[in-house]
Amino acid sequence: MRNDGEVTEFSEFAHACAPSLLRTAYLVAGDHQLAQDLLQEALVKTLLAWPRLHDRDNLEAYTRRIIVTTSISWRRRRSFHERPTEALPERPGTDPTQALVDHEAVIAALRALAPRQRAAIVLRYYQDLTEAQTAEAMGCSIGAVKSQVSVGLTRLRASLGPTFEAAGTTESEATA
Structure with missing residues (x-):
């Protein structure tokens, strides 16, 4: 991403959608720190894909999907275990x-x-x-x-x- 217009457009998207995406990440991850990590990872992946994303109307849904799939992937890798309550x-x-x-x-x-x-x-x-x-x-x-x-x-x-x-x-x- 080299175009200043794209950088500005991505920054505006990230600022506008971050609160909603963070809530999704928290509810999916169940942990505030992990949710922040998930959101950061999802935004980085969205930023890297930005030049290829032509449908700007579904960016939040695209990033939400990244949050969900990344969470599932991390959970598999980290061998989470259920904690009895x-x-x-x-x-x-x-x-x-x-x-x-x-x-x-x-x-x-x-x-x-x-x-x-x-x-x-x-x-x-x-x-x-x-x-x-x-x-x-x-x-x-x-x-x-x-x-x-x-x-x-x-x-x-x-x-x-x-x-x-x-x-x-x-x-x-x-x-x-």
Whole structure:
């Protein structure tokens, strides 16, 4: 990339999309430091590919896909292991402290999922992408997205218990 216009265009893209991409990276990785590393890696890969990227309307989706695939690749290489968590306490109303505990429990349960299941759930429910957009970001078919979401939600329900079932969607709603 030698053109000053391209450098400016990439910088504007990176500044505009970084917050959304960082949220995606955090939800996929489950760790703030790893999310920052993922975002940096994805932006470097996007920068290197910039001269070849002619469809400027889908740059965020392109970079999001890099985040997902890089996360999966890193997870395979680093031999991550599931970390067992303690049993979750009963949910006693709307205590703000409990909301934080619930948030941490969901994040821990997401971390325990297989990388592709986590990516599918994060993209579908946290990023609010359609199944087609999720499939594009993950580089797979819509059917694979539905399968990953279904299995991931089943594992989340098993991990989180009745708290998740009461507050979450049903599987038919999730895969419709």
